[in-house]
Amino acid sequence: MTLHQRPSLQDVPAYKQGKPAAAGASKLSSNESPHAPLPSVLDSIQDGLANIHRYPSIAAPELTGALSAQFGIPAEHITLGAGSVEVAAQIIHAVAAEGDEVMYAWRSFEAYPSLVRIAGATPVEVPLDAECRHDLPAMLDAITEKTRLIFICNPNNPTGTVVQAEALDAFINAVPRNVLVVVDEAYVHFDRSAVRADGIELFRKYPHVAVLHTFSKAYGLAGLRVGYAISPLDVAANLRKVAVPFGVTDLAQRAAVASLAAIDELSVRIEEVVAQRERMHEGLAAAGYPVVKSQANFVWVDAGEATVELEAKLAAGGVVVRAFPGDGLRISSGTAEDVDRVLAALPAVQEATA
Numbered sequence: 001m002t003l004h005q006r007p008s009l010q011d012v013p014a015y016k017q018g019k020p021a022a023a024g025a026s027k028l029s030s031n032e033s034p035h036a037p038l039p040s041v042l043d044s045i046q047d048g049l050a051n052i053h054r055y056p057s058i059a060a061p062e063l064t065g066a067l068s069a070q071f072g073i074p075a076e077h078i079t080l081g082a083g084s085v086e087v088a089a090q091i092i093h094a095v096a097a098e099g100d101e102v103m104y105a106w107r108s109f110e111a112y113p114s115l116v117r118i119a120g121a122t123p124v125e126v127p128l129d130a131e132c133r134h135d136l137p138a139m140l141d142a143i144t145e146k147t148r149l150i151f152i153c154n155p156n157n158p159t160g161t162v163v164q165a166e167a168l169d170a171f172i173n174a175v176p177r178n179v180l181v182v183v184d185e186a187y188v189h190f191d192r193s194a195v196r197a198d199g200i201e202l203f204r205k206y207p208h209v210a211v212l213h214t215f216s217k218a219y220g221l222a223g224l225r226v227g228y229a230i231s232p233l234d235v236a237a238n239l240r241k242v243a244v245p246f247g248v249t250d251l252a253q254r255a256a257v258a259s260l261a262a263i264d265e266l267s268v269r270i271e272e273v274v275a276q277r278e279r280m281h282e283g284l285a286a287a288g289y290p291v292v293k294s295q296a297n298f299v300w301v302d303a304g305e306a307t308v309e310l311e312a313k314l315a316a317g318g319v320v321v322r323a324f325p326g327d328g329l330r331i332s333s334g335t336a337e338d339v340d341r342v343l344a345a346l347p348a349v350q351e352a353t354a
């Protein structure tokens with residue numbers, strides 16, 4: 001006899017992690033920071049080790065207090081999760097029930113489709129436009145009476161494209177006030193747009209906006225799992241209910257607080273990652289690859305049918321990337337040496353075909 005389980009999970013794929021890299025290879029498959037943790041962050045974790053027999057504080061007052069001070073937003077709006085992936089899951093569970101629709105662009109963050117299906121809600125995927133950007137008019141057209149939630153991943157993972165400030169404001173203004181718009185800003189620190197869309201500003205301006213931030217990317221804490229939402233008070237209250245109790249460890253909370261205090265040092269690293277992103281973009285574009293302008297810590301090669309072949313070339317050159325067969329390749333911005341390897345592994349297209 002087979003066990004009773006939720007039949008709807010049959011269609012849900014397990015999350016595919018970026019491939020691991022062999023020793024010595026460049027791991028550019030998961031948009032992690034290429035830099036080792038800062039000494040001050042390691043110290044903060046060291047300080048917490050003696051307490052790991054205790055549960056962490058669920059309210060995390062030091063961390064929510066520090067974030068509240070940084071943004072000038074009351075701490076009641078700020079809720080945490082074990083990475084902003086968990087926070088995204090919380091938001092879906094808090095807002096959408098069976099049969100409700102959750103909209104996002106596609107291709108976008110790999111986790112959205114599974115998280116929506118796991119919650120029993122219905123994913124509504126609106127294709128990116130020809131330039132791999134959110135198609136906001138099409139997203140507005142796709143809103144129905146069942147729409148409960150719209151994710152805007154900005155900059156978008158995996159294409160690196162951004163929604164411009166004015167366009168995002170106009171979009172949010174056109175969305176009914178009973179539909180929550182979540183601006184997922186996992187990569188916001190790498191955005192060098194002339195006028196950057198600012199999720200926090202939009203949260204302040206509109207009653208139906210929430211923002212997702214993570215310590216995994218710019219802050220380099222992917223392994224510790226901490227992210228947060230800034231959301232309307234009634235949403236925040238429900239996020240606290242659906243959160244897994246004690247999901248964010250004390251070590252993660254300490255490291256996040258120490259990272260906020262180390263923003264000057266981290267900013268230097270962020271600039272370095274941005275500089276290497278630009279160098280990788282220019283090198284690949286000059287070599288004839290269809291690379292998309294990115295404002296995140298990776299570049300997207302819109303390689304289509306050539307994706308698997310390029311992935312193999314990169315692997316042969318000691319570079320592990322994230323490939324979406326038939327669609328494209330996402331290559332995280334690593335150190336200068338990592339980028340050297342990428343450019344060496346992908347010679348100019350004319351040479352390759354000559």
Ligand SMILES: *Cc1c(COP(=O)(O)O)cnc(C)c1O
Pocket residue numbers: 031082083084085086109153157184186213214215216217222225226227
């Ligand atoms: C990486 C990422 C996140 C967050 O990851 P966590 O490690 O769970 O904080 C959220 N959204 C997008 C689009 C991402 O790429």
